Amino acid sequence: MKKIVLASLMAVLLVVMAACGSEDKDTKTETEKESANKEDTTITFGVTPWTSTIPPTAIAKLIIEDMGYSVEEVKADAGNVFVGLSRGDIDVFMDSWLPAHENHISKFEDTIEEIAISYDDVPTGLVVPTYMTDINSINDLAGNEELFNNEVFGLEEGASGATRLINEAIEGYGLDMTQVNSSEGGMLAQAKRAISAEKPVVFYGWRPHSMFKTFDLKVLEDEDNKFEISTIKVFANNGLKEKAPDVHAFLTNWGTTIEIVEEMIQTMDTDGTKAEVLAREWIENNQDKVNEMLGK
Structure with a gap:
């Protein structure tokens, strides 16, 4: 009788162990599947x-x-x-x-x-070098357009939001200027050439950007709020x-x-x-x- 009971207990134990092993295997398989799905x-x-x-x-x-x-x-x-x-x-x-x-x-x-x-709370707008002491607002550009060769340097035309805002500012402030579109690198190259020679230049600026560390710049006051935060x-x-x-x-x-x-x-x-x-x-x-x- 004892042998029969012992054999039964052993059988039950084997079934439980097998079930646990199967459960672990299934769990592992599901984890592996999830990992594989992510990789794919x-x-x-x-x-x-x-x-x-x-x-x-x-x-x-x-x-x-x-x-x-x-x-x-x-x-x-x-x-x-x-x-x-x-x-x-x-x-x-x-x-x-x-x-x-x-x-x-x-x-x-x-x-x-x-x-x-x-x-x-990111500031954006038109910027000029700080050595341009008489140009402190976008309004100050009016009547002084020739100093800048009638050009405002901006980003590529695909950056249509910035392009649009600059064009709206030119029109809204009545400036005789044209936006010159380029890549960010191209725009900053133009700015660097002018600033190195301490010539007038106006271009699109924003934070976060190293331009404010590389150059001494100021964001022009925007009385008509053409450029929003x-x-x-x-x-x-x-x-x-x-x-x-x-x-x-x-x-x-x-x-x-x-x-x-x-x-x-x-x-x-x-x-x-x-x-x-x-x-x-x-x-x-x-x-x-x-x-x-x-x-x-």
Whole structure:
């Protein structure tokens, strides 16, 4: 009788052990499947040619890669980034400037969504070197257009928000000037040539940017409020939440500061340190903030 009972207990124990083993195997398989699914899912960032886009994109990219996803970048001007977002070719854009990009947002509002504010209270406008002591407001440009060869240097035409605001300022203030569009680098090269010779020059300026460290500049007073204080927002394609719910949740909690972005830009410009290196350093030094954004 004892042998029968012992045999029964052994049989039950074997069944339980087998079940536990099967459960562990199934659990492991599900974990492996989830990891594999993430590796097979690529999150695509839109990256404009502006330095302000690079630091937040680099930080978010590394965090998402740490989450197990593949990440790619698509370089384009702002207009084409929003087109890519609307089509689903681009998942995320970290550097949308409001109100400058309102025309893009309204055009694609059915296919894109605002998911976070990155930082706000950002000054933008027309800037001149501080040695131009008699030019302190946009109104002061009127009657002095020839000093500047009747030119205002701006960004590429694809940055239509900034382009539009500058043209509206030229028209609104009645200036006999034409906007000369170029890349950010091209615009700053023009500014550098003029400033090196202490010649008059007026161009589009904003923070965060190293231009205010590289040159002694002042933002011209804007009595008619043609240039508004900007808010920087994160936009995503509507399909991101379904494609990668945890990435969407992370970006919903996203937030940085103008000082962090500007410090990274200055370091990149000063010693050539790559954005990825600075981003990894920031992540390691701010793990509490990263965990907060990840909802941990």
